[in-house]
Amino acid sequence: MKSENIIYHHATVTRNRRNQANGHKSVVLWFTGLSGSGKSTLAHAVEEELFGNGCKVFVLDGDNIRHGLSSDLGFKDADRKENIRRIGEVARLMMEAGTIVMTAFISPFKQERHTVRELMPHGDFIEIYCHASLSVCESRDVKGLYQLARAAEIKNYTGISSPYEAPENPELIIDTAQEQLEESVSKVVRFLRSRAIIIE
Numbered sequence: 001m002k003s004e005n006i007i008y009h010h011a012t013v014t015r016n017r018r019n020q021a022n023g024h025k026s027v028v029l030w031f032t033g034l035s036g037s038g039k040s041t042l043a044h045a046v047e048e049e050l051f052g053n054g055c056k057v058f059v060l061d062g063d064n065i066r067h068g069l070s071s072d073l074g075f076k077d078a079d080r081k082e083n084i085r086r087i088g089e090v091a092r093l094m095m096e097a098g099t100i101v102m103t104a105f106i107s108p109f110k111q112e113r114h115t116v117r118e119l120m121p122h123g124d125f126i127e128i129y130c131h132a133s134l135s136v137c138e139s140r141d142v143k144g145l146y147q148l149a150r151a152a153e154i155k156n157y158t159g160i161s162s163p164y165e166a167p168e169n170p171e172l173i174i175d176t177a178q179e180q181l182e183e184s185v186s187k188v189v190r191f192l193r194s195r196a197i198i199i200e
Helices: 015-022 039-052 062-067 077-096 110-119 134-139 145-150 181-194
Strands: 028-032 057-061 100-104 125-131 172-175
Touching (some): 039 181, 077 110
C-alpha cells in the first residue's frame, strides 16, 4: 500500500527543457520478441548509431536488469509481470530525464506491455516487434536454453512452456530473420526521423 504522506514534487527543469538542450525528443523504444530474436543486438546497435550522432541514449537490457533491479524475481508469470512493471517505471523516469530509452525484454504478455504504454504520454511508447520464428530463434540459441526447456529442465520458458503473445499493432516490425543488422538499424532510425524524434 502506498503511504498517504507521499507528495509528488514537480521539478523546474522539465522534460521539455531537457529535450531542447539535447536537440532531440525523449521516448521509450520497447523492443519485444522471443529469446534469440535479436532484441538486445538491435537495441545496442541503435544505441551506438544514435550516440554517434550526439543523442542521449541508454539500453535497459533484460539480463542486466535481472542482476540488479529484479534480482529477487523468478520467471513465474507473476514475477515476469512485476519485472516489466519495474522496467516500465524506470524507463518512464529516464524518459523524463531527457533520454531515448531502449528496452530489450521478451515481455511476453500483451497486457503488461499495454500497462507500460499507459504510463507514458501518448506517442512516447514505441513498440518494436523483433519478429523471428521459433525455429530461427532456437537455431541462434548458443546457451542451449531452448533445448533444456524442451527437455523440461527449464520451467516457464517463453515459446516452449510459457506463451509469447505477439504485438497486434506495434509501431514497427523488424524481420530479424531476413534483414541484416545494418538494415534493421536504418529502419529504426528512419522511423525516429519520420516522427521528428531526432532531426537530421
